[in-house]
Amino acid sequence: MSNQSCITISKITKKYKNSATNALNEVDFEINDGEIFGLLGPNGAGKTTLLSILCGLVKASGGGATIFGHSINDNPERVKRILGVVPQDIALYPTLSGRDNLMFIGRMYGLSGAVLKNRVDECLDKFGFDTNANNQVKHYSGGMKRRINLIGGILHKPKILLLDEPTVGMDVQTRTSIIEHLRQINENEKMTIIYTSHYMEQAELFCNRIAIMDKGRILCLGTPQELMIKEERADLEEVFLKLTGRKIRD
């Protein structure tokens, strides 16, 4: 992990057309090359919106970002090739097998032939699939779908991986193993990982740095230890509650 930044976010503001308030308000920070960065925040904080802007799904109303020097506004095609994206919703064809879904995604990123096949086999194996990879996705458990969904984002070995709540709805075993795989990928393939989550403990253990956001603003940013010391709390969940309050979001 270096301290060189790979993503520079400068004053991104987003106001959805049919909404009165800003989903993002002048969000401004940097993500370092090779780190695992956690984006935490209550429902509606703007996490998904921020990731969507980075990968070109949503246009920022103001501000911008550069990814390895490429502006997301001016050069979205170049940026798309650098990124791997794992959508929050399952983005798979239910009547295709897990393997066929991955073959399709791999081809869409320009992989083909033996390279594609080997990469798909390798990833399936790493994430605990065997012959069940050939069954239709609609018969999978929630956890299996999430794992295939996740593999779809890393097949083409992106330099940066964006994960929106990758472990939601998984049991502890699956969650732990997924996080372990992601850590390995981060180390072996030098892949920067940006992920959003509602699991504080997991984030505390897994992330190099964390940003807590609410109502479209970054409230604090640093390593988990730095945040706990600064806010004088014993764990990240306490820090989170102190900063974002106990009120339920709508």
Add this chain to the structure above:
Amino acid sequence: MLRLIATFIKEFKILIVDRTGITVLFIMPVLLVFIMTLIQHEAYKSLTQSGIPVLLVNKDNDSLGLAIEKGFSKSSICELTIDKGAQYKTTADIKKKMVDGKFVIALVIPENATNALRNDVEGIMKRLFDKNAAIASDTGKVNIEVVVDPTANRSFIMAITSGLKEYIASIKTKVLFQIMGEKIGKLMNIDQKVNMPDQDFFVYKEEYALREGKTFYQPNAVQHNIPAWAIFSIFFIVLPLGGSIIGERSEGLFIRMRTFPGSYLSILSGKLFVYFLVAILQFSIIMALGKFILPLLGLPVLDIGSHPVALITLTVSLSLAAISYGLLVGTIFDTPQQSAVFGGISILIMSALGGIWVPLNIMPHFMQTISSFSPLNWALLGYYELFIKGGDWHAIQYQVMKLFIFFVSALLISYRVYKFKTRLN
């Protein structure tokens, strides 16, 4: 190119496990063609081929009876059974057979009908020369009995009875002239019998309106139903295609699609290409059905004309129009249910208007005007040109053009709608 292949493989694999899709695209058309062709074949047959079963009981066996016999046996609309009064002695005998469905109409020419006719004519002649001659009471009446199946088509009965009247009138004229000739000969002392030529003065000749130099094609159930249901089935692509487009837009997949490098439109083209091939395959299957399978059931062999390039051009434009319609429906609606209901019903309406179910020429005039707005109608008219009237490229160019304009317009509208829908973010 790789992206196109990727989409192609993906769509293909999705389609082959989609039971509903396969049923709608391939099984339903085959059943429709079978059922509709066989049903309508009976109707066409009774109209054009073996004719209406008619019983003629000829007890007269003289000029009148023979003239009627001859007249009906020459006619193409009826299948004539002649009895000289041996088998069918009474009306009850006839009715019994008719109830069993043996005949639709029966004519009984009574004994001595010709003599009665002759007496009648002679009576007229007498009065012509002798004002005081008494009017013969009942001698001149000939009672021809007509027994009719009450379920029979009125127009068949009309055709038979008017034929009957025509033969009687011609025989009456002939007898009139014969007797008059004899009388005049007697008056002028010329002992010569006038022999009336036994030929019709008016000869009817049926001709078919065909393009110059084209051979005659008998329009039949096969020539109408095969192209009609092929068109219908190809347009039914709107169901699986619309559903597939909507599914890809709603299941989170759309997010993934748009994070892929390159535009979503290239992925969409791959999908449309698969459905284009599906349309061509559907068409080929139905044509093969008409050429090879239906003849095994005793139906006429499908004739696809002799202009393969025109046929391919027409079929390609039809397929393009159908997939662009599927794209449009899939783009406008947001749930698969909406698209299936609207898509299905709109195809049913357009097909009814387009003359798929009922041939156009029996529709009221204002309906025929409306049907010229149905793309299914454009395609059908094109196939009629090729399959029935023996036309070539020139005969179908306007239909092809209309289908192509429909295709391009549907693409453009879909693009505008798509842009509008994704602009909100």
